[in-house]
Amino acid sequence: MYLDSAATAQKPQIVLDALTDYYINQNANVHRGLYQLAFQATEDYEKIRQQVGEFVGVNADNIVFTRGTTEALNLVASSFGPLVVHPDSEILVTAAEHHSNFIPWQQLAKRTGAKFVVVPPDDQGIVTTDAIIDHVTAKTAIVAVAQVTNVTGHVVDVARIGQAVHAKGGYLVVDGAQAVAHMPVDMRQLGADFYAFSGHKIYGPTGIGALVGKKQLLQQMPPIAFGGEMIDMVTEAESTWAPSPLKFEAGTPNIAGVFGLSAAITYLTQSDAEAREQHERALLDQLRTGLQAIPGMTVYGDSEGVSVVSFNLAGVHPHDLATYLDEQSIAVRAGHHCAQPLMTQLNIPATVRASVGLYSNEDDVERLLSAVRAAGRYFNESE
Ligand SMILES: Cc1ncc(COP(=O)(O)O)c(C=O)c1O
Incomplete structure (x- = not known):
């Protein structure tokens, strides 16, 4: 995914x-x-x-x-x-x-x-x-x-x-x-x-x-x-x-x-620009809201942002989280996103970033959310 x-x-x-x-x-x-x-x-x-x-x-x-x-x-x-x-x-x-x-x-x-x-x-x-x-x-x-x-x-x-x-x-x-x-x-x-x-x-x-x-x-x-x-x-x-x-x-x-x-x-x-924007907006809202409900979660940016959501889960290195997600065939990006000055300003090494396209759907977002919840339990309980 x-x-x-x-x-x-x-x-x-x-x-x-x-x-x-x-x-x-x-x-x-x-x-x-x-x-x-x-x-x-x-x-x-x-x-x-x-x-x-x-x-x-x-x-x-x-x-x-x-x-x-x-x-x-x-x-x-x-x-x-x-x-x-x-x-x-x-x-x-x-x-x-x-x-x-x-x-x-x-x-x-x-x-x-x-x-x-x-x-x-x-x-x-x-x-x-x-x-x-x-x-x-x-x-x-x-x-x-x-x-x-x-x-x-x-x-x-x-x-x-x-x-x-x-x-x-x-x-x-x-x-x-x-x-x-x-x-x-x-x-x-x-x-x-x-x-x-x-x-x-x-x-x-x-x-x-x-x-x-x-x-x-x-x-x-x-x-x-x-x-x-x-x-x-x-x-x-x-x-x-x-x-x-x-x-x-x-x-x-x-x-x-x-x-x-x-x-x-x-x-x-060939598709309607407004319909495209609404589709992606709905997915990002679902993603942001779902992430914010996870204990220990930091979500960066504001709810008006488009296309991407960056986040970090307390106690879990972003690379570990992305690797955990990859093991479940979920492809997200983790790293500094070619924006090292921003990472320095936020005093973090990296974030996990999920981003949607026209082909993304609610099930994709739900699968990501449930895998991130499971990762939180896996990493924080196994400590
Ligand atoms: C905001 C922004 N600027 C510039 C680039 C560089 O684009 P490209 O690698 O296609 O030249 C990217 C790619 O991720 C980007 O996200």
Whole structure:
């Protein structure tokens, strides 16, 4: 039984079919071949860029295909960062960020001499929208936050943070890795300058994702990887670049992944967003309430969180609990969840994290709850 969809979602048949169909019927490189098969692959690849754009409320040329969220965030930090961050700037993140949205900014601060400001969490592991806004100053060049954090599932108000950051002349980068599968994302409403997400967390394949960026910013940014169809002209003396977004897609891209991502978006959007949210909300409420009733239980985050619930059982190391659950074929995640600064702030080594997807159901949650209750008895009574 799989309750680790926040790490990566299981893939529906439509995604698997799209991958095999591409390899069986359409396999050709994109943007280079002068034959029918290559033209078709290129046309479809670019149509999918448009589909991804529509999915998040932007045009095709706002979409850069990347390997996933991590690569997208690193691209912004490495390429855009140095354009706007100076030694007297501040870069603002929260202590609840995934390392993928923490380390690139920490390293950018080190390279530029900027101040790295980390907004601390409350004792539930939450960094509120207000706390983030309170830390924005006239020196804030970049704010980088997760719309939904991967340890507590806390949701921040991106639009409000965007207004505060823009009012002070800064830029907002949003890590959407845990958001896109669970809520509609419309860049026109969010107003973020950049938004990153991964295909594999929205039922698509691994190794594909997107950076969504404002066109004028993408145009200013230099490429950070070179080769393949990202060029305009290359001479011995100089090279020039293709327009954005192609200038950021060096080498042969993950073409099959793009086709799989398209199928994943079709899968996700063919059901009603509100019904999806209600289904997951009901499961998370059942999970939270059930866990809170277990003696010695600490549940992190708040009841508004989406997609994940993190918890710890007194007297039981999270790894032992996850191993006990695994012995009953229940897959949950235990560890620091690539959020060590948050673990440090909460003064814990790790948590157990259960997360749901569209295919999860009440029986899954009930089985987890009864196994956690049994684990509590097993570990605490055998001491
Ligand atoms: C909040 C958050 N940000 C970033 C990432 C990194 O995503 P990826 O490994 O797909 O690049 C994850 C993955 O768990 C995540 O949960």
